[in-house]
Amino acid sequence: MNPFNYEAEQLLNVAHQVRRDIVRMVHAVNSGHPGGSLGCTEFLVSLYFRQMTHKPEFDMNGIGEDLFFLSNGHISPVWYSTLARAGYFDPKELATFRKLNSRLQGHPATEEHLPGIRIASGSLGQGPSVAIGAAQVKKLNGDDKLVYVLTGDGELEEGQVWEAAMYAAHHKVDNFIWTVDYNGQQIDGPVDAVMSLGNLRAKFEAFGWKVLHCENGNDFAQLLPVLDEAKALTGQGQPICILMNTQMGFGVDFMMGSHKWHGVAPNDAQLEQALVQLKETLNDY
């Protein structure tokens, strides 16, 4: 049971605030990755405020809980904000993001014991393996909860993800949902220009996965049914993949749809311009 179990309207409320948090966090330290963070806001908010059984008191082993792993660790702002707004730690701590002696490292880490983080990520391609390991142990422990992982799409250029994809199908890790943030952008430009992924759906299917597609992961009305369907498809002998189309920078008009805001912070004027578009719904930290 999710501790919030919010409906779409309440989720939208949280999403607005998470987006404000993201742009304010990266602006404050003039560094960080707003683009992918804004693009995955609906997804993270849906997991923590509706889909997952989880406990904000946080226990590393997470027995009896659904677990989430962020493989594309550079979108840490959206995760940190979502965790804080879900009660894992005080939202005031978001002000320490990327600063010296903070628990909110540039990329997620366990070294400083930030509640909600179970593995370091940032060097890409490692999250699916880790998450599948955790999912295997859930089976071994007789724990019927699920494991989620999010990767980027550019991240799929790393070979390790395909080792993990092969493993999960072979071992029938069917308590596992892998979502790909399919925004078509990476640092050096459009994914199709840098290193085309080809027919991604066919690739996952060829590896033995059940593949779902969400045409607009920035619309709760489209995202929630896909997440529900994915959950319903677990336990049937196949791992589940969701190809989730999103727009990098969604919610801030001048950041949308371009790889240019992958890892660049807004200046003072741009912050003002962004915040005008994002309603303060849960009080700024």
Place this chain on the structure above:
Amino acid sequence: MKDFPYSESKDTRSGFGAGLLELGRTNPNVVALCADLVGSLKMGDFIKEFPERFFQVGIAEANMIGLAAGMTIGGKIPFTGTFANFSTGRVYDQIRQSVAYSGKNVKICASHAGLTLGEDGATHQILEDIGMMKMLPHMTVINPCDFNQTKAATIAIAEYEGPVYLRFGRPVVPNFTPADQKFEIGKAVMLNEGKDVTIIATGHLVWKAILAGKLLAEQGIDAEIINIHTIKPLDTEAILASVAKTRCVVTAEEHQFNGGLGESVARLLAQNLPLPLELVGVNDSFGESGTPEELMEKYGLNEQSIVAAVQRVMARK
């Protein structure tokens, strides 16, 4: 010079296999993973008795390390098994981020380390693994010397909470350490007390150090011999106490000089007790095909090399 009787020679990797089997029976949280080398790693007995706690990952070592890190979440103690080369260099970033930096309780168990892998040649003869692993914060690095000690080390690391690199090998070597000797991580084992020189050895070079000690005794040189099975954390107290007595030291290992045990000892002495040191190891070179004995002779890793190093270091006293 003490005598070190033994009834048989065995491979250290079989010590790992025996230790893993015992852990299977005594610790339900122990699970094992292997990247298509179960025979070489001697994991067969564990797999036969505990098939549900074994995970075959195929030839995909990066994935194996990630899986193992994930398996700690939920309380398991994963032991990964493959060759030392594929356990370290091939997966350094996976170990660095998902295991060491994440502080995960993963035991990276690595066979066929060093030149004694033999005929397969330099692609497989890793001589840099100790260096890579000891540089990682949080990582413990262990290189036991014979079957009994490897078995005991395998069992001991399950009791320790944190990432461990356990290094062992392929050839049969005299199994001389007592079967009931407790394995204490980070604690040096004094093999022979002496007054003229300290010989600090690890892994397969421990037996060579014993053979060297006998040759030295015939020359009237009284060698103190210490088995350093744990390279990190290093038993600095035992080493400094011995060298303070003998006033010179030789290190011996099946590894590059760069990054090895000798380098750790050199740093310790330079900072605390700057006395003459000579190193036995591989000097910035890859190995090649050959029998283990031929390779150990060609690359200067046998008892004669240790004797020669002792003569050099004593002349510098």
